[in-house]
Amino acid sequence: MPNEQEEVFLSGNEAVAWGAWAAGISFASAYPGTPSTEILETLGTFKDLEAQWAVNEKVAYEAAFGASLAGRRALTACKHVGLNVAMDPLMTTAYSGVNGGLVVVVADDPGMHSSQNEQDTRRVAPYAKVPLLEPSSPSEAYSFIQQAFDISEEFDVPVMLRLTTRISHTKESFRTSSNREPARRELRKDPRKYVMIPAHARPRHTDLEKRLSALRALSERTSLNRMELNDRKIGFITSGVSALYAKEVYPDASFLTLGMTFPFPVDLARAFAREVETLYVIEELEPFLEEKLRQESISVTGKKPSWVCGELSPAAVRDIVEGRDRPPSAGRARRPLLCPGCPHRPAFYSLKKSGVYVTGDIGCYTLGALEPLAALHTQTCMGASIPFFEGAGKMQDGQKVVAVIGDSTFIHTGVSGLISAAYNGAKGVVIIMDNSITAMTGGQQNPATGVTLQGKETKRLSLEKLCAAAGADQVDVIDPFDIDGFRRLLELRLGQDSLSVIITRSPCKMIDRSRGPAAAIDPEKCRKCRQCLLLDCPAIIEGDDGGISVNSSLCVGCGLCRKVCKFGAISPAGGE
């Protein structure tokens, strides 16, 4: 545990957690999502507060809000697309306001290192009418999160703190301050504030507008927004990590670095504009600040439209200032692969063989969409696979449609899709690929694993019973490595006029680290038919001469390749 003025070396995500702890939070809830995951993982290591994985971001937000109602400081964290799931409560709790401070930490992913889009969540703050803080480094994340709680309580509003991947996963050395006692207020019964029926919500909306103008005044004077006047020829208005990139390339220029970007400090920006000759706006993704400045008739030089896509860097800032377009990306193609021994591989192999159309979801198993497995045909957002399956399945002509979803995603938003599909009479097969962990984000617990974030044994959700209760006509559980059994079961269920769930259950290779003897290919027997290469196992390699071999240090001996070789060329190393 940190003590006074300790020197630390923390990532942006760890810094948020340490800062929130120093601000005296009592409760935190989230659903894992790269690049935000380590915020809750780090909070989970503080034993004097309650940190938990929720089943999805809406539930996480609502639980944190509940803790705020009880007068405690609370935090929820998510990635950008996760906030979309929590938008419903966010929009209305901005009206009701909070009791204990409530901060929503959102980590955007410019460059899409591990996301399906690169939406700029800063746009949500004016839409929801909540204040927006943007630290540019881990040390700022540490101090900003503490100020975010103060602002939340002083102005009675949830506060959004926005990070990006490059802040979340950058580490910095800095000194911490001392921590505070956990903040405590009374649990308040105040229906006019917390029951948002139209009669109560109308005055709360007017009230929110008043709070926003007070926040605008705060934004004009807060030390979160910093003006630095040096060489007056060039001035930069900027926020987030872009501020540091600009400072790196133009250390002698003048800067208005905005740590609070909504409400926007118009007067401050105008005062800065008067001081400098040429004014540039440097920001990643959307022209969020630029539009605001233009709207206020402050003339600035922005970036060319090509810069709306992707991450910035010091070199990119120089290009923007010099008026260039974004150069075409070099595209470092080292594509991600399912691990050797991954239980998704046999399931996808079987699905591909059966030729069905597969609606997919978000998780490691999305990698099944890539060649050569290419067994997954849609991926949009968490929980979409089963509703897509329902709509496509009902409207299709002759092509069978199957849904594929992981255990954690099924619990997140998949189960509501299944309930809806059953209720509306959908038929067909839903496959839950249950690898018994939330694997994509690095192996977090979830309700089906029976262990909490802070490592306590807990009630374990039965996916079988849940699916039956939702209205599935049959629920089968099978090991996906039994590829013949799985194919037969799939054919059987596809041929029936009913709604079935098949749970393919086998643990993720990151939790089950057991290894069998490595596979070996007998060059005498191998006919180079390349069937085993269709498995896309990283351990199976094709030589320049077309010869097939197994890298025994990568192979975990799952035995799958042996099952698919028609010529019996593959055996466990050392022979049978």
Next chain:
Amino acid sequence: MGTERKTVNVLFYGIGGQGVLTAAEVCALAAMLDGYHVKKSEVKGMAQRGGSVESYVRFGSRVYSPLPLPGESDVIVCLHEEEYARMKDQLKPQGVDLFPYLAEAAEAVGDKKLFLNTYMLGVLSSFLDIKESSWLEALARKFKKEREQNRMFFLKGRAKRTGHDI
């Protein structure tokens, strides 16, 4: 901190499982213990086993960006020969390329591959203005297991010094 110390950029790269990120972490910690302001950048994307890995460590009196400008690395530490070409352009014209030490490092650690990174850290340490005690403390903090071996291979690498300070 007293006198102004210029920012030094070190780039570590190789492939997954070689301890590239651990090496970067030790270097960053050593710099921090030596009184520098330090930033280290890495991006965790989708699971990539055996994929390319890289990490930038920057230290000085005051470091702004977590990423340096392209071609501005003072030292490059490549841990895998097949990856070498990929990022060697990041080295400054007068910078120090530790690639020539890789073969002897591999020989020195033999089949104890897990010490390749510590050996190379030892070589690196001889070029940087960071006290030996800071390096040893950083190693001790980062490696809970096999501390003695790590320390030994680090010192072996450090003894290889040929060249100039950064």
